[in-house]
Amino acid sequence: MSPRRPKPTLPPDQLTLVWQSVSLLLDYPDEALLARVELLRSAAAGVPPAIGGSLHGFLDHLEHTPLPQLQADYVETFDTRRRCNLFLTYFAHGDTRKRGMALLRFKQTYLSAGFELADAELPDHLCVVLEFAATGDQALGRDLMLDHRAGLELLRISLRDLGSPWAGLLDAVTATLPPLRGDERDAVRRLAAEGPPEEEVGLAPFASPQFSPGAAASGSVLLPMPSFPGARA
Numbered sequence: 001m002s003p004r005r006p007k008p009t010l011p012p013d014q015l016t017l018v019w020q021s022v023s024l025l026l027d028y029p030d031e032a033l034l035a036r037v038e039l040l041r042s043a044a045a046g047v048p049p050a051i052g053g054s055l056h057g058f059l060d061h062l063e064h065t066p067l068p069q070l071q072a073d074y075v076e077t078f079d080t081r082r083r084c085n086l087f088l089t090y091f092a093h094g095d096t097r098k099r100g101m102a103l104l105r106f107k108q109t110y111l112s113a114g115f116e117l118a119d120a121e122l123p124d125h126l127c128v129v130l131e132f133a134a135t136g137d138q139a140l141g142r143d144l145m146l147d148h149r150a151g152l153e154l155l156r157i158s159l160r161d162l163g164s165p166w167a168g169l170l171d172a173v174t175a176t177l178p179p180l181r182g183d184e185r186d187a188v189r190r191l192a193a194e195g196p197p198e199e200e201v202g203l204a205p206f207a208s209p210q211f212s213p214g215a216a217a218s219g220s221v222l223l224p225m226p227s228f229p230g231a232r233a
Contacts, residue, residue, distance in 0.1 A: 005143075005146060005178065006178040008138075008142065008176065009176075010047070010048070010176055012138060013046075014046065014047050014048070015133070015134070015138055015142075015176055016134045016135070016138075017043045017044075017046050017047050018047050018051055018055075018172055018173070018175075018176055019130040019131075019133045019134040019141070019173070019176070020043075020130065020131065020134035020135065021040050021043045021044065021055055021172075022055075022130055022169045022172055022173055023126075023127045023128075023130035023131045023134060024036065024040065024127075025040065025055070025058055025059075025062070025166075025169055026086065026126060026127050026130075026166065026169055027127050028071065028074055029062065029067060029070040029071055029074055030067070030071075031067070033062070034062065034063075034067065037059055037062060037063055040055065040059055041056065041059055043055070044056050044059065050175060051171075051172045051175050051176070054168035054169065054171045054172040054175075055168070055169070055172055057165075057168045058165055058166070058168050058169055061165040073165075074166075077159070077162070077164055077166060078166075081158070083154060083155070083158040084155060084158050084159060084162070084164075085155070086125055086126045086127065086155075087122060087124050087125055087126075088124040088125075088126060088129065088144070088145075088148040088151050088152065089102040089103055089106070089124040089148065089151075090124075090151070091148065091150065091151030091154055091155070092148065092150070092151060102124070103122060103123055103124055106123035106124050106129075106144065107123045109140055109144060110123060110132060110136070112140075113132075113136050113137040113140055115132060115136050124148075126152075126155075126173075129141060129144050129145060130173070132144075133145070142176075142177070145173070145177060146177060146178075149177065152170070152173065152174060152177075153174065155170055156170035156171065156173075156174055
């Protein structure tokens with residue numbers, strides 16, 4: 001953790017509950033997620049009321065909305081709107097070569113902590129970052145979020161402006177992070193005005209062999225997609 005960054009205000013166990021809960025709830029809704037509602041309500045009861053209230057609000061929406069509608073809304077929200085993108089490096093780099101290098105840094109961070117990312121996801125997907133922060137290395141995971149704080153904040157604002165039920169989940173995540181600094185607020189304003197870069201030159205650097213799964217240190221473990229304590233029991 002950077003020495004210039006404030007320490008977390010929540011204890012580690014509560015950070016785990018918040019980050020892992022949101023990692024599940026921000027994923028594509030399906031029957032498995034609906035089956036975990038009561039588990040997630042129990043988790044929400046174990047965090048400060050302001051954060052728990054955001055989680056409970058989304059869980060209410062989850063329970064009272066038909067699954068096909070949830071799925072259609074999810075696709076409309078996250079797959080068709082550039083400012084509601086769940087891939088953190090996209091906000092800063094768009095689909096440019098610089099984004100490929102940023103993705104490498106994410107993957108290198110996971111490997112340095114002994115976690116090997118499954119092939120199904122890019123390493124900057126917010127659900128994956130939150131899962132890593134909750135179950136892998138809290139300090140490194142938190143730093144990844146803070147390194148991309150402007151993108152996180154634009155995502156939160158964009159969801160809030162849409163009146164999206166998912167906005168409360170971003171409120172919960174940002175509540176675990178320090179308040180925005182002046183330079184971060186400036187970065188959010190620039191990003192909101194200009195949007196992510198649009199140049200498309202591919203993500204070739206992400207395939208660099210030195211960061212391939214085979215390059216992981218001996219004893220590394222596969223980082224799963226978002227799970228929850230007791231969910232697989």
